Amino acid sequence: MEVLNHWEYWMLLGFMGLGTLLMLTASLGVLRMTNALARMHAAGLGSSLGILLLLLATGYYFQFMGNHEKGSLLLMVALGFLLLVTNPIATTAMSRAVMRSSPDNDRQYLALDEYAVGKRLTVPVPSEPNTMIYVDRRGWDSSKWETYDRDVIPLWVADMDFRSPDPIIKALQVRAAHGIFGYGATEEAVGEWFCTHLLERYDWHVTPDQLVFLPGLVSGLNLVVRAIGRPGSGVMTHEPVYPPFLVAPGLQDRKLQSVPMPHDHNGGLLHFRLDMERFRAVADDSTALFLLCNPHNPTGRSLARHELLELAEFCLNRSIVICSDEIHCDLMHEGRRHLPIASLEPEIADSTITLMAPSKTYNMPGLGCSVAVVPNPALRTLVQQAAMGIVPHVNVMGYAAALAAYSHADCRTWLEELLRTLTANRDYMEQALLAAFPGVRTTRPEGTYLSWVDFGAVVENPYRFFLNHARVALSEGSRYHTTGGHTWARINLGTSQSLLEEAVARMQAAVAQHQGS
Amino acid sequence: METVYAPFQTGVQLCLLIIAVSMVLTVIRLVRGPETPDRTVSFDLLAVQAVAAVLVVSVLLGRSDIYDVAIVTAVLGFLGTVLLSRFLEGDG
Ligand SMILES: Cc1ncc(COP(=O)(O)O)c(C=O)c1O
Secondary structure (H helix, E strand, C coil), X not given: CECCCHHHHHHHHHHHHHHHHHHHHHHHHHHHCCCHHHHHHHHHHHHHHHHHHHHHHHHHHHHHCCCCCCCHHHHHHHHHHHHHHHHHHHHHHHHHHHHCCCHHHHHHHHCCCCCCCCCCECXXXXXXXXXXXXXXXXCCCCHHHHCCCCCCEECCCCCCCECCCHHHHHHHHHHHHHCCCCCCCCHHHHHHHHHHHHHHHHCCCCCHHHEEEECCHHHHHHHHHHHCCCCCCEEEEEECCCCHHHHHHHHCCCEEEEEECCEEEECCEEEECCCHHHHHHHCCCCEEEEEEECCCCCXXXXXXXXXXXXXXXXXXXXXXXXXXXXXXXXXXHHHCCCCCHHHCCHHHHHCEEEEECCCCCCCXXXXXXXXXECCCHHHXXXXXXXXXXXXXXXXXXXXXXXXXXXXEHHHHHHHHHHHHHHHHHHXXXXXXXXXXXXXXXXXXXXXXXXXXXXXXXXXXXXXXHHHHHHCEECEEHHHHCCCCCCCEEEEECCCCHHHHHHHHHHHHHHHHHHHHC | CCECCHHHHHHHHHHHHHHXXXXXXXXXXXXXXXXXXXXXXXXXXXXXXXXXXXXXXXXXXXXXXXXXXXXXXXXXXXXXXXXXXXXXXXXX
């Protein structure tokens, strides 16, 4: 004979089922949440409600079963009471502990012991899911955001408004918590990892002894200009180009030989290329160095193999050393592969100095960690001599961040997500510009998060016009040219799409008002 | 002698299965960590789930005399969690 009615059995079953399912959700939460704090919340909620339901069901069940042991009801009440009291205490203790975990344990995040090639670090870092996190940087020590008035949308200097990948942040936190900032010893480890990175991503074999670490690429550029040739030597480059390319030769007592990059256009879309004819015409016996920017700031061009080979042949024939600034190398759209010019042939590598950095890729240019790859020992000595006594070592935080950037697998995933975001921003901006400003022409960058736009059809000086009338700060086109270039502007796409939308709306309104008056 | 409604018995067995699966999942996080706080959280959850398992088993067997097992489990779980947390904070 059954003691309980069927509906009672079903009710009990309902309670127990719900209770156990809550236990399951708690476990799933603990498994799937990305950091200890979130795991704790998931576990707490499911487990306390779950255990309560189970207690109620069990209590009811035995209350009406004939074989109820004496005293067990008391035990059950005691158990319920115990759980209700201990659970919050345990949770409080846990949350305090979760907030403060031991620094010795954290040393693993610095990847100091794992630098042998092939041992990619797999210490999982408690991290957010890999979406780009836009950060409001106002008031946070940002040149981009503090140079102009607070109401200006800054789309100029090349850094992004996205948080760096978590492993980098964690590494810096751990390094800072160590509390000692003496002279560092991570250069070797960073070098090993950087070479692994070059091999994996560009199929380029480089050994750590061929690297010269530098606190910045602009100083690298100037060092190379100073190291190669002699006062008065010609330094050739292409324009438009990142302004320090045009300035460095003068600063280092060299003669600038800048050749314009011709462009074709297809509707409103621009395509820039190198003008080999003009290079040949302009080069003379004094020409000692070619400053190449690839991927190209500001046009976003990523040079194809045949273009690079043609340029290399020209330089090698004339014994011109190539300095290739490839700082944007990891920021390629639509899976395009960056080709380091030095990786194409050993002879090219032999007369090339390649400048690279994790700074643009992982949005850490303020940390000052860059590297020159100089396979030719004679050239390397020249660069090292030019730097001697003047150029400081990379700082310990820069190295810690670089080490995390190249050794943590999570940074790769972050980068893929970043690239998807940047490509979406690029496509948005192209479409928005062409729709909003008839006659305006823009590049479709193959690499970099920079658009290069000719606003000549709507305003004469877009930099000044948009700053004054739309409160949007672009980079000034004339700075990328030796002469002229006023109708051009560079737009930084490394921010949230909504900010870009707002900028375009303001710019469009300003132009409409301007044309109406 | 009383009998138990058969679907109920099956249902309770299913509950036990779900709890067992949950415990396995919790153990995965316990093993993986990566940090001691993650393990502490998993340990605490595992302790509560153990109590839950004892409760379900008691219904399944029709034996309410095994509650003391549940109580001991709960007490041990609580003490373990608090001790681990204290240890993590570095003052215990
Ligand atoms: C082509 C190029 N080189 C160098 C730099 C700056 O490098 P750094 O900040 O390391 O001097 C930039 C930054 O915008 C750049 O676009």
